Amino acid sequence: MKHMLLILLENEPGSLSRVVGLFSQRGYNIESITVSPTEDITISSVTIQTNGDTKTIEQIEKQLHKLINVLKVTQINQNHYIEREIALIKIQNSGYALEQSKIIIDTFNGKIIDIIPNIYTIELTGSSKKINIFLNIIKKISTIIEISRSGIIGIVRESAIF
Numbered sequence: 761m762k763h764m765l766l767i768l769l770e771n772e773p774g775s776l777s778r779v780v781g782l783f784s785q786r787g788y789n790i791e792s793i794t795v796s797p798t799e800d801i802t803i804s805s806v807t808i809q810t811n812g813d814t815k816t817i818e819q820i821e822k823q824l825h826k827l828i829n830v831l832k833v834t835q836i837n838q839n840h841y842i843e844r845e846i847a848l849i850k851i852q853n854s855g856y857a858l859e860q861s862k863i864i865i866d867t868f869n870g871k872i873i874d875i876i877p878n879i880y881t882i883e884l885t886g887s888s889k890k891i892n893i894f895l896n897i898i899k900k901i902s903t904i905i906e907i908s909r910s911g912i913i914g915i916v917r918e919s920a921i922f
Contacts, residue, residue, distance in 0.1 A: 762791065763817045764843065764914050767806040767824060768831040771797055775829040779806060782823055788812065792845075792911030803831065807913050840917040846910040847891045848873075849882045851902040860901050868894045879905065888912055 769775045776795055783790050791809040798805050810820065817835060824833045853861055858878070865872060865882055868890065874881035884891055891909070898904065 761811065761813065762837075763810055763812065763835055764837045764841075764912060765806075765808045765810065765817075765821070765824070766834045766836045766914060766916070767808065768798070768833075769804055769806060769827075770829040770831065771802050771804040772829060775804065776806065778827050778829060779808075779824065782827060783808075783810070783820075786820070786823065788816070788820055792909075794911045794913050807836075807911070809912050834916065836914050836916050841914050842917060843887050843912050843914040844885060845888050845891055845912050847882075847884045847895075848906075848908045849884060849895070849898070850879060850905040850907075851882065851898060852879045852905050853902040854878045857901045861898065864894070864897055864901075870894070 767779060769779065780790070780793070782788075788810055791811060792807075793809075794807045795804055797803070810817070812820070821833050821835065824830050851861060858880075861880065862872075865880075865884075868884060868886070870882045870884040872880050873883045884894055895904070895907070
């Protein structure tokens with residue numbers, strides 16, 4: 761089962777490597793990771809998506825709390841949250857399939873950000889589920905040349921959590 765952890769840590773050299781090192785040393789896989797400073801430049805926000813059962817995730821949380829520079833760890837998929845991911849997708853097709861692709865891109869609120877003959881580069885923002893559904897549909901009528909995904913970012917809806 762996928763889990764998302766939102767970690768607040770001091771924005772100092774080595775802080776992120778300690779977090780990643782913990783996952784590596786314990787044999788936990790990081791499916792995606794995004795990092796950015798918060799409104800307070802001395803604190804960074806890290807969103808990690810990982811897999812594991814409830815017991816494994818609890819163990820990861822406990823280990824993260826022990827790390828120097830880690831201020832707070834929250835498993836955000838246990839709360840009401842909003843997640844987003846950006847995907848850049850390059851597809852190739854022609855003729856009727858090209859027109860069908862435009863309809864699908866519009867339906868998913870995607871943007872065509874670059875066009876060269878018979879090749880579109882699409883920007884799609886939304887939940888991972890939305891992006892996966894889009895990819896499953898578009899690959900039935902187009903050839904997917906390349907995909908670049910940002911990884912998930914998330915935020916808890918209640919303001920009192922963080």
